[in-house]
Amino acid sequence: MIRLGKNELKGSIPPLITPFKNRKVDYDAYAGLVEFQIKNGSHGILVTGTTSEPSTLTVEERNRCADVAIETACGKVPVVVATGSQSLAETLVLSAHADKAGADALLVVTPYYIKPPQRGLVAYYTEVGKTTKLPWMIYHIPGRAAISVSLDTLDRISKNCPNFVGMKHAVDDLGFVSKCLDHFGSNFRIFVGLEDLSYPMMAVGACGLMNAVGNLMPKKLARMCEAVWDGNLKVAKKLHYELFEINQAVFYDTNPIPMKYMMKRLGIMPKNEHRLPMMPADKPLEKRLNGVLERAGLLEA
Numbered sequence: 001m002i003r004l005g006k007n008e009l010k011g012s013i014p015p016l017i018t019p020f021k022n023r024k025v026d027y028d029a030y031a032g033l034v035e036f037q038i039k040n041g042s043h044g045i046l047v048t049g050t051t052s053e054p055s056t057l058t059v060e061e062r063n064r065c066a067d068v069a070i071e072t073a074c075g076k077v078p079v080v081v082a083t084g085s086q087s088l089a090e091t092l093v094l095s096a097h098a099d100k101a102g103a104d105a106l107l108v109v110t111p112y113y114i115k116p117p118q119r120g121l122v123a124y125y126t127e128v129g130k131t132t133k134l135p136w137m138i139y140h141i142p143g144r145a146a147i148s149v150s151l152d153t154l155d156r157i158s159k160n161c162p163n164f165v166g167m168k169h170a171v172d173d174l175g176f177v178s179k180c181l182d183h184f185g186s187n188f189r190i191f192v193g194l195e196d197l198s199y200p201m202m203a204v205g206a207c208g209l210m211n212a213v214g215n216l217m218p219k220k221l222a223r224m225c226e227a228v229w230d231g232n233l234k235v236a237k238k239l240h241y242e243l244f245e246i247n248q249a250v251f252y253d254t255n256p257i258p259m260k261y262m263m264k265r266l267g268i269m270p271k272n273e274h275r276l277p278m279m280p281a282d283k284p285l286e287k288r289l290n291g292v293l294e295r296a297g298l299l300e301a
Contacts, residue, residue, distance in 0.1 A: 001158050001184065004135060004165055009105055009189050010207040011043025012221040013080055014214025015051040017256050017263065018065065020273040025061050027068050029270055033215070034072040036268060040218040043208065043225065044078040045069050046107065047098075050144060050170075051212040051256045054082065056275035059090060063097045070102045080210075084109030084139060091128055099132045106136040107168055107210075112145035118153045122160070129161030136163060137189060141170040151179055158184065168193045168210050174200060181205045195247035199240035202228045212250050212259050213243065216268070249292045257281055262289055266298060 014037060019029035037045055047069045048054045048062045057065070066081045073079050081103040083094035088111075095106055108128055110121065129136060138157075142148040148171070158164050169177060170193025177190055181204070191210040192201040198209050202225065214221045220239055227236040252258045257274070261281040264272035272280050281289065293299035 001165065001188070002135065002162050003187050004189065009044075009078065009080075009135060009165065011225045012041075012209045012211075012214055012218065013044035013046050013078075013191065014042055014218060014221070015046040015049030015082070015210055015212060016069070017212075017215055017260055017269070018048075018052040018054075018057065019269050019271060020275060021271055023273075023275065025057070025065065026271070027064065030065060030068050031072045033269065034069050037214075037218055038073065038076050041222040042077065042214060042218045043222060044080060044104075045073055046210050047079060047081045047103075049082045049107065049139070049168075049210065050109075050141065051215065051259065052082075053256065053275060053278055056278065059093060062094055063101075066098050066103060067101050078104035080105045080107050080137075082107040082109065082139065084111070086111045086113050088124060088127065092131055095128060095132055095136075099134055103134060105165075106132060106134055107139050108136060109139035109141065110145045110147050110149060112147070115147050118150055121147070121149060121153050122156045125157045125164070126160040129157070129164055133163060135165040136161075137165060137191070138167040139170070139193075140167050141193060143171065151176070151183060154180065155183065165189050166191070166207070169201070169206070170194050172197065174204060177201055177206060178204055195243070195250055198224060198243070198247070199228075199236055202236070203233060211247075212255050213246055215256075215259055216262055216266070217243065217246060245292055246296055249289060252288060253281065253285055254278070258285065258289055261286060262293060265290065265293060 019026040081098035166189025168191040190206045224239040263269045
């Protein structure tokens with residue numbers, strides 16, 4: 001496994017939502033979201049992760065999102081591109097485009113729906129990893145993909161692909177994080193993928209956050225990471241509880257339905273539009289989310 005630099009690939013790297021306008025991707029608004037993240041101290045950008053509704057996007061749209069993010073970031077922060085699909089062929093096309101476009105790293109989700117055996121995951125990721133020289137990570141999200149990876153599988157992949165450097169871990173399993181870090185060492189990059197576990201997972205060694213709530217409150221997430229790095233767990237814990245209700249609100253409905261409504265409500269994005277089968281927040285959810293924003297001091301009562 002290659003060793004990354006001390007400050008390489010770490011911190012709060014929010015998975016950007018995809019803004020739509022009249023059923024089309026609003027790339028101008030997307031560029032604005034990248035600028036918003038840079039201005040507010042995020043340590044990087046994640047393109048076309050779960051929060052971006054990637055399964056509703058075409059390959060061309062996903063590639064264009066990567067292009068816009070890379071062009072807009074212009075080297076100010078690293079851009080990680082999520083290039084995984086249930087199809088190996090599609091994953092390879094997306095990965096090759098991100099590589100050529102200038103991405104700093106790739107995030108590849110476990111193939112969803114088909115529930116492959118562990119040996120299939122090893123073969124799949126080995127083939128993906130050998131097509132790029134970029135550092136790349138596995139996106140471990142069994143709640144959506146219906147498949148988990150084992151430590152033995154990760155170990156076999158790392159031996160086949162030296163540029164495999166870590167994972168985004170979106171499952172309620174702190175023990176597995178400790179097992180991975182104990183096995184691979186502290187240079188193994190683990191990003192938190194569940195808002196509720198941001199502080200505790202970083203406290204045991206995760207390198208950063210890839211959380212949907214970073215779309216809404218990027219400064220506070222960046223500060224939490226920096227507090228942990230400084231050894232100031234008291235401050236990090238305080239931020240954790242300041243974020244607690246907002247973190248819960250992300251999942252009042254399927255992500256990113258609540259997040260898009262709150263971003264629109266605060267003027268971070270121009271429209272609250274989704275693609276079917278996703279739907280905008282309904283009136284009861286809007287009212288509930290307004291209360292969350294008010295209590296967080298982001299919206300006047």
